[in-house]
Amino acid sequence: MQIWQMEPFPCGDRRLPHHVFPPKHMTPDQLMSKAGVQYFKVDLDDTVAMKKRLSRVKTENKINCTDVFTINESTPDLQDKLEEYYEPVTKEDNVVSMVTDGTCYFDVEPEEDEWIRIQVERGDLIVIPKGLSHRFTITPKNYVQMQRFLTKSKVTDEN
Known part of the structure; x- marks a missing residue:
C-alpha cells in the first residue's frame, strides 16, 4: 500500500497518481490518525x-x-x-475492501478539498470509516479484483 496527499483538483486521467508537488507521502499510522482509515496486510x-x-x-x-x-x-x-465510482460518497457503515488481484485507488477526504490517495494492491485490506467522504478508481492497468465486506444482506454495485 502507498499513501500520499493528492492534488485537490486533479486534471486529466484519474487513473494516474496525481501527487502534489513536491510529493507528500504518508504512513498507515498517519492515515489512521488523519482520516481514521485502518490498514491490514493479509497474506x-x-x-x-x-x-x-x-x-x-x-x-x-x-x-x-x-x-x-x-x-x-x-x-x-x-x-x-x-465516472460513477469516482463521485465522492459517504456511507452509513464502514467500507471494508480487500484486493485479491490487481491494483486500485481509494481517495478519502478527511477535510474539505483535501484528498488523500491510497493505492491498494493484492493482500491490502482497508477499512474506511462510516461518514468519511471517499471515491474509487483503477490504475492505468485497468484491472482490480477485490472482496468487499458488507454489513447488509443486500449486495449492491457501489463502493
Missing part, C-alpha cells in the same frame, strides 16, 4: 492467517455479507462505471 497464500484476520475484521465491523467485485477491460460501460 493471501497463508489461508490460516488470512481466515484469522478476516474473522477479526468481520467481527469488529459486524460484517454479514461479502461479494467479489472485478473491474477490467471487458467490464460493460467501463468509462461510465469509472
Whole structure:
C-alpha cells in the first residue's frame, strides 16, 4: 500500500497518481490518525492467517455479507462505471475492501478539498470509516479484483 496527499483538483486521467508537488507521502499510522482509515496486510497464500484476520475484521465491523467485485477491460460501460465510482460518497457503515488481484485507488477526504490517495494492491485490506467522504478508481492497468465486506444482506454495485 502507498499513501500520499493528492492534488485537490486533479486534471486529466484519474487513473494516474496525481501527487502534489513536491510529493507528500504518508504512513498507515498517519492515515489512521488523519482520516481514521485502518490498514491490514493479509497474506493471501497463508489461508490460516488470512481466515484469522478476516474473522477479526468481520467481527469488529459486524460484517454479514461479502461479494467479489472485478473491474477490467471487458467490464460493460467501463468509462461510465469509472465516472460513477469516482463521485465522492459517504456511507452509513464502514467500507471494508480487500484486493485479491490487481491494483486500485481509494481517495478519502478527511477535510474539505483535501484528498488523500491510497493505492491498494493484492493482500491490502482497508477499512474506511462510516461518514468519511471517499471515491474509487483503477490504475492505468485497468484491472482490480477485490472482496468487499458488507454489513447488509443486500449486495449492491457501489463502493
